[in-house]
Amino acid sequence: MEDLKSLLDKYAKLCVKVGINIKKGQPLVINAPIEGLKFVRLLAQNAYELGASQVHVNWKDEELTKLKYKNSPMEVFQNYPEWKADSLEDFAKRGAGFISISSDDPQLLKEMDPKKIAAANKSASLALKEYRNYTMNDINPWLVVSIASKAWAKSVFPELEEEESVEKLWDAIFNATRIYEDDPIQAWKDHMNNLKEKVDFLNSKDIESLHYTSLNGTDLKVKLPLGHIWAGGGAITQDGVPFAPNMPTEEVYTMPHKYGVDGVVYSTKPLNYGGKLIDEFKVEFKDGKVVDYHAKVGKDVLKDLFDIDEGANRLGEVALVPFDSPISNSNIIFMNTLFDENASCHFAFGKAYPTNISYGENMNDEELDAHNVNNSLTHVDFMVGDKDTKIVARTLDGETIELFKDGNWAI
Incomplete structure (x- = not known):
């Protein structure tokens, strides 16, 4: 087997050449x-x-993050640093590519004040709104990948020694x-x-429309807006440059009306949101809006998510992922959305990608709203697919088409 350095170099090449598809003269953040x-x-x-x-x-x-949450006053979390937001927006205007490495400890903020976490999430969402328009509209190439950090590996494989858990996660x-x-x-x-x-x-x-049913109680009807567009695998910037936003990825996705x-939908995997876990939850919708919800773990965290703004109470993404896929077949609960969302059909609370509707990247907020596109300061994926999920x-x-049967593609 190749050594870790050689494998990491292959991984880095893949991220830069395919993930971002970096071009000469382009900045990278x-x-x-x-x-x-x-x-x-x-x-x-x-x-x-x-x-x-x-x-x-x-x-x-x-x-340092934990020290900050333990010692800093609330006002620190309510005020996202302007210079950070300005820096990202400046790089975006200069055509930069953006790589984010997602490898947080799922238990990082378990003992921290949830009000501070909610305030930090909201202030960041507000401050980064303009920057995120560049990525969510595919103006700039962006990529989310992971590395095997020690704390994350130990959370995924608690029965193993630290070194062995890191090796297994890699x-x-x-x-x-x-x-x-x-x-x-x-x-x-x-x-x-x-995927194409x-x-x-x-x-x-x-x-x-799509109708989801599972033996766990999920029974949800999802209408799709006129002019919606399915996407998946790769993406293309508005300048025509192909890139791959997520590595790994197994999904095809669009936006809901x-x-x-x-109806009601039940989660099938834990959700790590802002350093805290939400698990074994169900959400009930009426006319697109959350009207009731319960969670065995993290109900208060779920409430903080819904309290961000009106759009956080509605769905912004519908994603189809077969249960029989490489990540699902690993039988690993990663407690990391990048991986777990690619092991399961999922939805997202909050903002829809404007690129999932015809000419959406050229619409302002009012025009998107007129086309029944959800808007929000947040976008949080959660997993709902199971081995018996059926989608019609x-x-x-x-015409009726059975898209999923027993958790997998039926087409």
Whole structure:
């Protein structure tokens, strides 16, 4: 087997060449934990070799984060630093690519004041609204990936010693991102083409609504807006540059009708939100809005999420992922949305991607609202797919199509 350094170099090349698809003269911004120093250096090296003009890194440290939550007053969390938001927006205006490394300890803020966490999430969402318009409208290429941090690995594999848990998590990451393939870059291109076949089929059917049912009690009808667009695998910037926003990815997705979600849905995997876990929860919708919810773990955290704004009470994404997929088949609960959402059909509370409706990237907030597109300061994925999930589509001309049967694609 190849050594870790060689595998990490392949991973970095994949991220820069396929994930961001960096171009000559383009800046690159990396948001990373300090534990990822070696990998970040590989990302930077590969980016510069491909012509990047600048690699800027925003570092974070979990121990410093905990100290901040323990000692800083509430006003610190209510006021996101303007210079941070201005910096990201400036890089976005200059056409930068953005890589975010997601490897947080799922239990990081378990003992911290939930009011501080809610305030921090809300202030960041407000401050970063303009920056996120660049990424959610695919103006700039962006990528979310993970590394095997010690705390995250220990949370996923608590029965193992630290070193062994990190090795096992790296193995899972490399499997999910196709790094073990002879040619990971070509393997990714093939994978994205396979997802595109599903996307093209769904876009050809003029689907009006989806009906989800599972033995756990899920019974949810989701209307789709006129002009919605399915996407998945790769994306394309408004300048025509292909990129891959998530590694790994197994999903195809679109947006729901803002007022067209009715019924109840049960979660099937834990949700790590702002450093706290929400687990075993169900949510009831009427006319698109959350009208009731329960959670065995983290109900107060779920409430804080819904309290961010009106749009946080509605859905902004509908994503289809087969239960029989590499990440699901690993039988690992990652407690990391990047991985768990690609092991399960999922929805997202909050903002819809404007690129999921015809000409949405050119619409302002009022125009998007007129097309029944949800808007919010937040976008939080949660997992709902199970081994018995059934999804039936109804088209505008009245045809019914069984999209999912027993948790997997039926088409």
